[in-house]
Amino acid sequence: MSQLANKTAFITGAAHGQGRAAALALAKEGVNIVAFDIAREMSYPGYGLGSQPELDSLQAACEALGVQCLAAQGDVRVDNDIKNAVDKAVRHFGSIDILFNNAGICAYGRAHELTEQEWDAMLDINLKGPWLVGRRIIPLMIEKKSGVIINNSSIAGLRGMNRLSHYAASKWGLTGLTKSWAIELAPYNIRVVSIHPTGVNTPMNDGLAALEGATPREIAERSAGNLLDVPWIEAEDVAEAVVFLASDKSRFVTGSQFVIDAGLLSR
DSSP states (O other): OOTTTTOEEEEESOSSHHHHHHHHHHHHTTOEEEEEEOOSOOTTTOSOOOOHHHHHHHHHHHHHTTSOEEEEEOOTTOHHHHHHHHHHHHHHHSSOOEEEEOOOOOOOBOGGGOOHHHHHHHHIIIIIHHHHHHHHHHHHHHHHTOEEEEEEOOGGGSSOOTTBHHHHHHHHHHHHHHHHHHHHHGGGTEEEEEEEESSEESHHHHHHHHHHTSOHHHHHHTTOOOTTOOSOEEHHHHHHHHHHHHSGGGTTOOSOEEEESTTGGGO
16 A cells, blocks of 8 residues: 555646646545535636636546545635635545645746736736635645645746746745745755756646747747756656655655756756
8 A cells, every 4th residue: 555545735727737646646545535626617628627627527536446526616715715625625634745836837028018916816826826726725725734735836936048037036035935944844844856857747737828829849949958857747747756756655755846857947
C-alpha cells in the first residue's frame, strides 16, 4: 500500500490540465481528493477554463480508482468559496494533508500596454489565490503538525519572459511566498515547495494559441529551446513530481524550487 493512502489532497484548478493529472496521479496512490475549480468562463484571459462537466468527470474517474472525491465549484479569489470547500472537506475527511495550489491563468501583453484590470486579474488568481487558499488550510495542518503545500509556479517564476510581465510577476511572487511559508511552517513539520514547469501540453496552450492566432506548438516553443529539444512536457510529468513531493520520499525537501524544464534554464 502506498504511504500516501488515505491522505486527503485539496487541488485548485482541478478540472483539467495539470490539476486534473495531479488529482488522478494522487488518486492512484490512494489519496482522497477535493477538486476545486472555477468551472465557468471568464472574460479574461478570454479562453475556456475548467468546466462543470470536466469537474464531474474527474470526480467519477477518481472514484473509479477506489478513493473518495469531493468536487467543489469555486473561485480562488473568493474567500467564502474557499471556506465552504474547506469546511466541506473537513466534515467529510477530518482534515487536509496535501495542498496543490495549481489554479492559474496566462495571457500575453506588453507591460506598458496592459490594463489595470488585466494586471489585477493575473495577480489575484496566480498569487493572491494561493495565499487565500493557504490561509484556510494551513491552520488545519498546524493543528496536525504535518502537511505538504505544493505551489505551481513556472519557469517564469525564475526568469523574465517577453510579453508576460504580469504572469512572471505573479509567479516570482509565488516563489517568494513558498520560501516564506517554508520558514514559517517548518516548526510544525509542514513542507512547502514550488514547482516550475516549462510549457505544458494542456488546454491552456490551446486557449493561448487561439488568442494569438498561432498553434499550440508555437505557443509552447516560445518557452522551449531546452536541452532535450522538446516543445513541451505533459501534464502527467508534472503530476509525477507532485506525487513525489507530497510523499515522504521528499521528506527533507522544503523551501526549494523543483524545476521541470527539460534543461531550459541551463541554456
